[in-house]
Amino acid sequence: MPNEVKGLNEECGLFGIWGSEHAAQLTYDGLHSLQHRGQEGAGIVSNDHGEFHRQRGLGLLAEVFSDPQKMTTLTGQAAVGHVRYATAGNHGVENIQPMLFDHPQVKQFALAHNGNLTNANQLRQELRAQNVTFQATSDSELLGELVQVSNQPDFISQLKAGLNHIRGGFAYIMMTPTALVAALDPNGFRPLVIGKMDDGATIICSETCALDQVGATFVRDVEPGEVVIVNNHGMTIDHFTTDTHLAICSMEYIYFARPDSVIRGISVHEARLRMGANIAKEAPVKADVVIGVPNSSLSAAIGYAKASGIPYDMGMIKNQYVARTFIEPTQAKRARGVSMKLSVVKSVVAGKDIVLVDDSIVRGTTSSYIVRLLKKAGAKSVHVRIASPVLKFPCYYGIDIQTTKELIGANHTVDEIRDLIGADSLAYLSVDGLVNAIGELNDTTNHGLCTAYFDGQYPTPLYDYQAGFDEEVARLGLYEGVQHID
Numbered sequence: 001m002p003n004e005v006k007g008l009n010e011e012c013g014l015f016g017i018w019g020s021e022h023a024a025q026l027t028y029d030g031l032h033s034l035q036h037r038g039q040e041g042a043g044i045v046s047n048d049h050g051e052f053h054r055q056r057g058l059g060l061l062a063e064v065f066s067d068p069q070k071m072t073t074l075t076g077q078a079a080v081g082h083v084r085y086a087t088a089g090n091h092g093v094e095n096i097q098p099m100l101f102d103h104p105q106v107k108q109f110a111l112a113h114n115g116n117l118t119n120a121n122q123l124r125q126e127l128r129a130q131n132v133t134f135q136a137t138s139d140s141e142l143l144g145e146l147v148q149v150s151n152q153p154d155f156i157s158q159l160k161a162g163l164n165h166i167r168g169g170f171a172y173i174m175m176t177p178t179a180l181v182a183a184l185d186p187n188g189f190r191p192l193v194i195g196k197m198d199d200g201a202t203i204i205c206s207e208t209c210a211l212d213q214v215g216a217t218f219v220r221d222v223e224p225g226e227v228v229i230v231n232n233h234g235m236t237i238d239h240f241t242t243d244t245h246l247a248i249c250s251m252e253y254i255y256f257a258r259p260d261s262v263i264r265g266i267s268v269h270e271a272r273l274r275m276g277a278n279i280a281k282e283a284p285v286k287a288d289v290v291i292g293v294p295n296s297s298l299s300a301a302i303g304y305a306k307a308s309g310i311p312y313d314m315g316m317i318k319n320q321y322v323a324r325t326f327i328e329p330t331q332a333k334r335a336r337g338v339s340m341k342l343s344v345v346k347s348v349v350a351g352k353d354i355v356l357v358d359d360s361i362v363r364g365t366t367s368s369y370i371v372r373l374l375k376k377a378g379a380k381s382v383h384v385r386i387a388s389p390v391l392k393f394p395c396y397y398g399i400d401i402q403t404t405k406e407l408i409g410a411n412h413t414v415d416e417i418r419d420l421i422g423a424d425s426l427a428y429l430s431v432d433g434l435v436n437a438i439g440e441l442n443d444t445t446n447h448g449l450c451t452a453y454f455d456g457q458y459p460t461p462l463y464d465y466q467a468g469f470d471e472e473v474a475r476l477g478l479y480e481g482v483q484h485i486d
């Protein structure tokens, strides 16, 4: 299991389609617009009258499919695809999804997962005791094996039993020879949407930007606890549980999702504009220009500028030929990565008092580099405004932040961080300001959102991760009275 925080990483992207002559090509196109969710590997399984064909590999989608021959093997009218960023298991090709399983009744099924299971260790032990052998090392396959060992009478009952046995964050798309099946965990941590093509094909995918990419119309969100079954007779909505409590990951709105996506009726770009506007109200400052850190904070920077009346300008640019997340094993390499990625437009910043807006600080690599770069380019002062609260708790539901050790916000006060990054002032958005910016998704105490990274309020027990979490909280004296909302 990765135990080092490497910066903010994405989490996997899913795309499934049923009933199209161009199933594999549309899956490729959809995954292309979900590439920001995972850059470690990609795969597509197509379904040609019950015969499955798979191509998968390490790297970006375009790299995996650089040989045009590969797409031509993916025949059929249904397909499921995945782009991976690992949260569990190693980085090898065996963990690249979709995974394939044999099944006595349906013959075979494919499985693609976004999220992270919190009871994977326990499940693995249980399955090992039943002589199950594993095909990979990540958590994702465990649902497939639970289906295989279930003594329920049919595939859907077996799947429901498995879904009731796993814990944590999971959006799944599965495919049997005769159906596309999707399921979402009882907290709905990850986004999952249903769309329709003009020719009648049905799509289920992680974000609405993938529906737009392939020209599909949004139909509805998949709801927590649902099992959606699409086959030649249409779509059926079923449940594996009705004991649900919406807690969608607030980091989806802050950083992960693409700004042109709409999650549960809320435009990601609009939510980020409001985050920027709220931090402008909470922490105003006199300055000449507002600049954002490309790319993910640009919406928030525009929001800050609009609300404060300080003009927004393009003070920084990002080299388009560097992958979004620069995952490097050493701090020296990470710093070089940021310097290869971001540069300053001197004429915008020289001699100015600057508000620098970013969406988040994880290790502080990006902001300390940029503040120094701005000062070197002649900025008079740099006031850093972060459009989310202080990131100090791990995430166990699908973001690769499973330790507080390298989270600067867990180990330092805001004043210390200001000095470490060399800013003239530093302020973070409050949790209330964040919730207000996203909007209340329902009238429960958590407003339908998971804000655990900021306030330690985990919406579920943590199972495999509980002991480690308790140890870290105690070590850092992070928070008194951290609770779970059971």
Ligand SMILES: O=P(O)(O)OC[C@H]1O[C@H](OP(=O)(O)OP(=O)(O)O)[C@H](O)[C@@H]1O
Pocket (backbone or CB within 6 Å): 006, 007, 008, 255, 293, 294, 295, 296, 297, 324, 325, 326, 358, 359, 360, 361, 362, 363, 364, 365, 366, 367
């Ligand atoms: O404090 P750090 O450890 O440096 O991590 C925080 C930075 O990482 C993310 O951006 P990313 O580099 O993923 O690029 P993006 O904004 O273009 O997505 C995030 O938006 C911050 O800018």
Ligand SMILES: NC(=O)CC[C@H](N)C(=O)O
Pocket (backbone or CB within 6 Å): 010, 011, 012, 084, 085, 086, 087, 088, 089, 095, 113, 114, 115, 116, 117, 138, 139, 140, 398, 399
């Ligand atoms: N980012 C994700 O959603 C990861 C899925 C799965 N846990 C894996 O490690 O492959």
Ligand SMILES: [Mg+2]
Pocket (backbone or CB within 6 Å): 293, 294, 295, 296, 297, 358, 359
């Ligand atoms: Mg960024």
